[in-house]
Amino acid sequence: MSASSARVDLDGNPIKPLTICMIGAGGFIGSHLCEKLMSETQHTVLAVDVYNDKIKHLLEPDSLPWAGRIQFHRLNIKNDSRLEGLIKCSDLTVNLAAICTPADYNTRPLDTIYSNFIDALPVVKYCSENNKRLIHFSTCEVYGKTIGSFLPQDSPLRQDPAYYILKEDTSPCIFGSIEKQRWSYACAKQLIERLIYAEGAENGLEFTIVRPFNWIGPRMDFIPGIDGPSEGVPRVLACFSNNLLRREPLKLVDGGESQRTFVYIKDAIEAVHLMIENPARANGHIFNVGNPNNEVTVRQLAEMMTKVYAKVSGEDSIETPTIDVSSKEFYGEGYDDSDKRIPDMTIINKQLGWDPKTSLWDLLESTLTYQHRTYAEAVRQSIAKPLAN
Secondary structure (H helix, E strand, O other), X not given: OOHHHHOEOOOOOEOOOOEEEEEOOOOXXXXXXHHHHHHHOOOEEEEEEOOOHHHHHHHOOOOOOOOOOEEEEEOOOOOOOHHHHHHHOOOEEEEXXXXXXXXXXXXXXXXXXXXXXXXXXXXXXXXXXXXXXXXXXXXXXXHEOOHHHHOOOOOHHHHOHXXXXXXXXXXXXXXXXXXXXXXHHHHHHHHHHHHHHHHHHHHOOOEEEEEEOOEEOOXXXXXXXXXXXXXXXXXXXXXXXXXXXXXXXXXXXXXXXXXXXXXXHHHHHHHHHHHHHOHHHXXXXXXXXXXXXXXXXXXXXXXXXXXXXXXXXXXXXXOOOEEEEOHHHHHOOOOOOOOEEXXXXXXXXXXXXXXXXXXXXXXXHHHHHHHHHHHHHHHHHHHHHHHHO
């Protein structure tokens, strides 16, 4: 009996091999999802992206056990007529494409809005018109600020979970003022969510919306000056990794008081795998995918990363491991932030039986081991070159 015929979904039904059009397959999440689908299923992936560096190990050589089940299509969804054809010949489309780096939200607000709303419109349209299922990746940022953040600092209600736990079906989406262009990303993501939901209600689109809460792991983002622009500002984990690799103090924006949760990429990919193979349980739902057990302030994250990196690298920590910087200095004019992002996990646990397993220390150890192994020598050489000159 083949692996595909032996596998069943959560309701005991046989899982049939699917053809999946994965837009943004060459990115951090896409690369891990492709790995999962190649190694554990018989599904075929039409991998759509501009770059394929993070999935090259899946594409060649031809002797790989999944050869023929993953095809790379180099195209930009903004202006390529081939996109509809790829969606038409697929059973399911997974849309991961986005600008999702906070440093871009208020410095490149137009690109951010176009990427996350305008460029996603054809994907939703083609899926709806051709009766194809869609799994769309949104963001936990659609929740914006918590209700609790508007209460007085000394209010005991700030400690009441009802005022800060984020629920897919009841929590409001609260953004800052228009001049705070940091919310361009969240607003664009919320609007595409509303459009998808409306397509489901009016035209029968089968959809699932994913709201990731800080997915962390190998291949996340880039290290400035190594595999990304020198002036680039990646997300917090890659920013801190870059500082650790260069033996620089970790920069804490506005004191690092914001609270976040972090989930290991392999745990999160398991949740997406369940969504793909259990449409009866996933269709029509919005899912938080995070780990509320891994809640820390950004300052605590920096302190933990410093300890973990010292362990995996064998290097002593620098004398001043962190410094405080203002959000204006770090991100520029128009930055704003949410105080907490703690997901409620009731819906995904009920529908898919999913719970994250990896502790924050373990996911940081895995990720920083990868970062050190992949980048340490290149960073050392990049630092040495200016000195030699």
